[in-house]
Amino acid sequence: MYDVAVIGAGVTGAMIARGLAKYDAKVCILEKANDVATGATRANSAIVHAGFDAKEGSLKAKLNVEGSKMMKKVTDELGVKYKNNGSLVIGFNDEDRKTIEELKKRGDANGVEGLRVIDAAELRELEPNISENATCALYAPTGAIVCPYDLTIAAVGNAMDNGVELKLNFKVTGIEKDGSDYVIKSENEQIKAHYVINAAGLFADDIAKMVGDDSFSINPRRGEYILLDKECGGLVSHTIFRTPSKMGKGILVSPTVDGNLLTGPTSVDIADKEDNTTTSEGFAHIIKEASENLKAVPFGKTITSFCGLRATGSTGDFIINSPKAGFINAAGIESPGLSASPAIAEYVIGLLKEQGFNAAQKDSFNPVRRSAHYFKDASVEEKNEIIKKNPAFGRIVCRCEIVTEGEILEAIHTNPKATDLDGVKRRTRSGMGRCQSGFCSPYIVEILSRELGIPYECVTKSGGESYINVGKTKEAE
């Protein structure tokens, strides 16, 4: 019996669970995938928006601005990479300038600090590689970047270290009422909880329907990206947006906290909530628009491309409410959901209290989690101390991103534990470099097999049937 069950281990569910870990309550997270952060949280623009996009008075605007103000403290506590790099919305003509001035007004109304419309000369000073055709920009000094899965993994890890349980491969298939409690079922398990929080991303409408709430629907919208080598990460220092138009927000170009250059996303409504495929039209669109933003974008240095699905809610705003006693929706969390996530968590816990949740705060709560990057960030002397104690930190497994066996072992043994190749990758960056795991994956498969005590051929890329190998060779049999 749990006090609270959180469905979904994306950034929304993770931040809510961490928020709940402060209370003397029994909390669990139910996640259908083999790992946390596999939904929209895995593939997005990774931007902590300043908060000038959303309409005045909307929940999106309020929680975006609040969340972005909280993000620095949260990432410090969780040891997550965060950079306040500032953002620029660039304009190419008078019409763009008008829109930019409107954006500034809206941002001011939303409570965004420091917004300024700047001219071409200042823009060029800030970003020497910006397109010659850009004539003005909206400068938002509070804009920032963060690694969304790093944040989510750390938040879940911190929640777990403070007593929250994580159940992976638990796909909620039905919810029933049992007195004042909820019985939450998966195909082969069921749990009971007093309160349920629906943070199921794209599938939040399906979950809501399970308790009889069909007041909204969630529609998938595809967003494709192209990621470039770290060699290109210095091309711009700010996040560069285009001026939004009837056609949407357009393609942005941004450095990532890990030093790559990210371009995207496209924006196309699709029907299938699980269709995260990329398209050649998408690539062409990204390449065209990104190339208009800067003097040149070296797409020859592409290291990977990917697609994320926005959970676009039918109301146009975040859908955070309590349609039934003890049941709370945190749905329609599309952009700026990542930026807003710390504030969404507080807001949801507020609603939970309105529903009667009255657990006391516990003194033992420790908000601090050791950074997953502590070894990388250490000085040479510190590193040598660590290697002396554990020689695995002297052994490099991923040569492109310089990841040691020690870091991989910690990813497998630290909450929330990695159990597949992608899980190790998201925690350590192994395989995210220019060779895209060509060299290191056979070793990491070996380490996973050894540490998890499973046969080599049973190691998967991302759970389910995603086997890396299908059997032994004739000779080895």
Next chain:
Amino acid sequence: MDLVIIGGGPAGMSAAIAAYESGIRDMVILERDESLGGILQQCIHNGFGLHKFGEELTGPEYAWRYEKKVRELNIPVKLGTMVLDITEDKVITATNPEDGIFTIEAKAIILAMGCRERSKGALNIAGSRPAGIYSAGTAQKYVNMKGYMPGKNVVILGSGDIGLIMARRMTLEGAKVHAVCELMPYSGGLARNIEQCLNDFGIPLKLSHTVVEIHGKERVTGVTIAKVDENRKPILETKEYIPCDTLLLSVGLIPENELSKSAGISLSTITSGADVDQDRQTSIPGIFACGNVLHVHDLVDFVSEEAEIAGKSAALYIQNGKENTCSIALETDGKIRYTVPQRITENKDVKVYFRVADVFKNVKINVYSGENVVFSKRKQKVAPGEMESILLKKEMLEGAEKLTFKLEEA
């Protein structure tokens, strides 16, 4: 320390032996793997050593000849050691489990880090990202080193040599290789590999074809291939779906020069390797490069040959310093893509290696010094997959400032 060799593959070992034989003793080979031999360890097929030893060896056998010599000579080797950084002043930072992170100041360095395979990411193939997509070399590692099969129904994109070798290897292991698709109208692999690895097994080589989409959620379930036009754009009407569980990529090799970049060595935009003189000295005096880190070779025999030059020259540099007696730039006409070396700084006989940009028949390789042809050689056929070489005699260099390599009609 006198000499540090980075990389213990065939290039690093040959260079070390050559330096030893030229009198260098204070030296070490740093190798990130747990054993010497580099990529040859997983190349268990035949075909190595025909030029060098006059016999057909497997990769590990070829490597062993050098490893044995390294051991006999007691050349120090540090295995499991990854070099993290080198500086212009030849300070090397490396790490391993025993020593932790350490630095070495070297009088000379030989770069022999090899190359890596171009990854899928670089190709922007549409579709999903399931398990079952590997570079051919990674698949080779699973099969030959780990004893596991990465898949049973295979499509290969790219006809580089490793892809061709793996087509045969996977077939022999009981997998079905449905096709090898090559974007270009010709293969980038050796003619003998096409014969022995594809034709002998009835595996179709689809020239001017590419993979346009990958299907499958968890594991690959198929790929869509299509013919491409002369601009290498897919012709959508020719789309064809092939069910498979594995896509192997053999779409090119890239010299691994991240360390060279951190040292500030100037690199050729064509080879992605260092720009070198006839002694394989890079733009930084005392830093030499050889093997696949310099330019991608198709035969290991030439790697060894090149590494010996680098080893001897490094020894000479340590003992006497190296003096330039001339300065000749080697240039190409585009039909010849590049030469190694790219410049000549000493008046002596120099063997020049080069690759062509396309398949050409009945041509002459002409080397011009100004208006004069100083060297000319006829060839029936040249192809990008096969490296060519010519010997420039000392006399031909006399008075030259620039030598231009051209491919002209015979």
